Amino acid sequence: MKVKKRRLNYKNTIFVYIMILSFIPIIVLGIVSYLTYMNGVSEKISAQTELAVSQAKNRVDTALYNIRSYYIKEISEEELEWLIRTDIWYSDYSKLDKAAKIMAGPGYYLSYISGYSFLNFDT
Structure with a gap:
């Protein structure tokens, strides 16, 4: 069929x-x-x-x-000028402490910077 x-x-x-x-x-x-x-x-x-x-x-x-x-x-501060120009002795601890506090900067700088990861955006 x-x-x-x-x-x-x-x-x-x-x-x-x-x-x-x-x-x-x-x-x-x-x-x-x-x-x-x-x-x-x-x-x-x-x-x-x-x-x-x-x-x-x-x-x-x-x-x-x-x-x-x-x-x-702050570089013009007396404590930092002293730190740059002289040799440091243990008896100069108070001046060294003041210079270290100036170099540490305000506390908010450190907390502000710690929140960033620095990248070079120009490359």
Whole structure:
């Protein structure tokens, strides 16, 4: 017994071709919109990351500038000048203690600096 192959009639064939032709632009439009969206998101993330790095760098630079200014101001203190110019003896402990306290700086500098990990952002 032979099995007859059933062919699509013209009406069904045209319907299938129209469906295929209508889905192709929709798929292309979807791919293009996805790529455009991903490109925009990538640019926004890059800009935000660059801004965050710049702000962190500025905060670190400001902190280091303040610390540098403090020590430049304190270098003219009598205790530090004495420490630089003389040999230290045990009998000079009180002056040495004062100089060490000046060199240690304010307590908030140490706690402020300990919260940072220094990175070189310029490389």
